[in-house]
Amino acid sequence: MLERLQKIIAAAGLGSRRASETWIQDGLVTVNGRVVDTLGAKADPERDAIKVKGKLINPQLANRRLVYYLLNKPKGYLSSLSDPQARPLVTALLPKDAPRVHPVGRLDFNTEGLLILTNDGALTNIVTKAGDHCPKVYHVKVKGSPGPAQLERLQRGMTIDGEFHQIARLAPLDLTDYDNAWYELILHEGKNNQIRKMFDAIGHSVVKLRRVAIGHLTDAGLPVGAIRELTEAEVRRFFSKRKIAPRVTARKFGKPRPTGEAKARQRERLAATVGKAAAPAKRPARRGASPSSESPARPVRAARTGSQRPPVAKAAKPAGARSAGASSAAPLRASTRSASGAHPSQARRGGGRPGRAAPRSPRRKP
Numbered sequence: 001m002l003e004r005l006q007k008i009i010a011a012a013g014l015g016s017r018r019a020s021e022t023w024i025q026d027g028l029v030t031v032n033g034r035v036v037d038t039l040g041a042k043a044d045p046e047r048d049a050i051k052v053k054g055k056l057i058n059p060q061l062a063n064r065r066l067v068y069y070l071l072n073k074p075k076g077y078l079s080s081l082s083d084p085q086a087r088p089l090v091t092a093l094l095p096k097d098a099p100r101v102h103p104v105g106r107l108d109f110n111t112e113g114l115l116i117l118t119n120d121g122a123l124t125n126i127v128t129k130a131g132d133h134c135p136k137v138y139h140v141k142v143k144g145s146p147g148p149a150q151l152e153r154l155q156r157g158m159t160i161d162g163e164f165h166q167i168a169r170l171a172p173l174d175l176t177d178y179d180n181a182w183y184e185l186i187l188h189e190g191k192n193n194q195i196r197k198m199f200d201a202i203g204h205s206v207v208k209l210r211r212v213a214i215g216h217l218t219d220a221g222l223p224v225g226a227i228r229e230l231t232e233a234e235v236r237r238f239f240s241k242r243k244i245a246p247r248v249t250a251r252k253f254g255k256p257r258p259t260g261e262a263k264a265r266q267r268e269r270l271a272a273t274v275g276k277a278a279a280p281a282k283r284p285a286r287r288g289a290s291p292s293s294e295s296p297a298r299p300v301r302a303a304r305t306g307s308q309r310p311p312v313a314k315a316a317k318p319a320g321a322r323s324a325g326a327s328s329a330a331p332l333r334a335s336t337r338s339a340s341g342a343h344p345s346q347a348r349r350g351g352g353r354p355g356r357a358a359p360r361s362p363r364r365k366p
Contacts, residue, residue: 002042005029008050010121012057013064015081015102017125028053060100067099068230069117072222079106079115090115093227104128105190113138113211114219116230126238127214132168132188134238137213139173140195142204145181150202160197167198180207
């Protein structure tokens, strides 16, 4: 099956597609003994003999086992497979039985943090491709404290050496003090020394830099210098079509919080200014109040109990009385017993309701 040559080389685990394209353009790749220096050329790894730098890569393709490592790179290691200056390489931190792998992206020599190493060119292309599908989260400590205008310039973007650089998100960390500021930032692209160049452009050089997340992968539970294999679920997540939300820990922009020595200095300054502060002005007295502060206190009114309240006598209205001015009002119901001592309800039984005639006795037939 015909495939692009750079894809075949990356699948062999020799490097990323970008590195494979560079080898092709430099004339370091041959197919069946002929040099291929054109991007987009295709070959069949099952039929064609493909060599990179004079080495046949077909056996590596046949016996290839895909592996994925996550390394928390310490400072003092180079994210490369070789170095003319003989500096330490990240491959020295791999297990002894690990197959040949390449680093996905790069971290500077003095930068620590997460780095993926694999022989899967497809995953390498996904992680290194520019875009917001796989954001990278960094924690950076800079010299001094940049002002709001400088921070806005970082997020707006700037051109350095003819190349445009931009930070997708920037927020201060709680580690921030008044001497050196810590920030959390997110990048959607990986350019060489991008963070250091941008902070140098605003006059605040980088003191420390570490990468704490690559997409959904974080450094939680992975100390500096440690390495582990990715799970199948973690690998599948990279190949899913949905966007990966970055794991961030920074708060929103605001005044930096003092910590450590800066907090102690703030307390000393506050204590020194307390004694010099002027006494607060007294509240003006009310109108008609005595100016003397020794005026007699206002007598306290004794609490009144229910037994102290004098009873109020209510005049009873006679039955059948009408209110004044209301001739058409209904008669009031008696509130006391009648003169005979019977209750009004019992008095109605003999005479019936007011206004209703008594029943007639039936006539007898002659």
